[in-house]
Amino acid sequence: MTAAQKFAREWIESWNSHDLELIMSHYTEDIEISTPMLKLTTGIENDSLKGKQAVANYWEKALAKFPDLHFELVDVTQGVSSVALYYKSVMGKRAVEVMFFNDEHLVNKMITLYTDL
Template sequence: MMINIDTKKFAKAWINSWNSHDLEDILSHYSDDIEVTTPMIKMAIGLESGTLKGKEAVANYWKKAMEKVPDLYFELYEATEGINSVALFYKSILNKKAIEVMFFNNEGKINRMFAYYTD
């Protein structure tokens, strides 16, 4: 089933949620069965797969990450769209550039996300 996502509106809301540091607001974009894969997970907690599954596990990870990086601030460079997905290119933590590819379920919530970072 195709869903209709306003990519620019979503990107702005997603960036604003992260920059607010409001975990509940951040989590509002994600489904309960979210699967997040990022090298930051491997780096931060040593999980070799770099993948966390489920909103609770992801929320715990993000809460700890935001405590470690209290001045977290993302700057959007570009938002692109795909089939039931978006990819955001933005300035991330540690002055890294990031691309996050997010896939949406039928309710318009992110249920899979892959992140990529520059060195």
């Protein structure tokens, strides 16, 4: 199993556990995310957030909104200090999550793309 596959498995398992602390353990304090789900989930007009606490607050709301959230990994690819996970997401959507790592192998930037928005 490659490092990218191991990370992908752990990341999917953390989300499926709905344990916010476990989910957040993959991210840096200065994490920056960009996702169209911000607007869909919270109704706010931003499509990006920065900072671990802001992201945790958003994901806490998302987990509450989707109590049956369950991700299923389809594939994982890797690049230079990065991975892209292709997975079955919420509301029947498929997602590609591109994550960039710092030197400690924590995610400091993430961009998410979805089908059928």
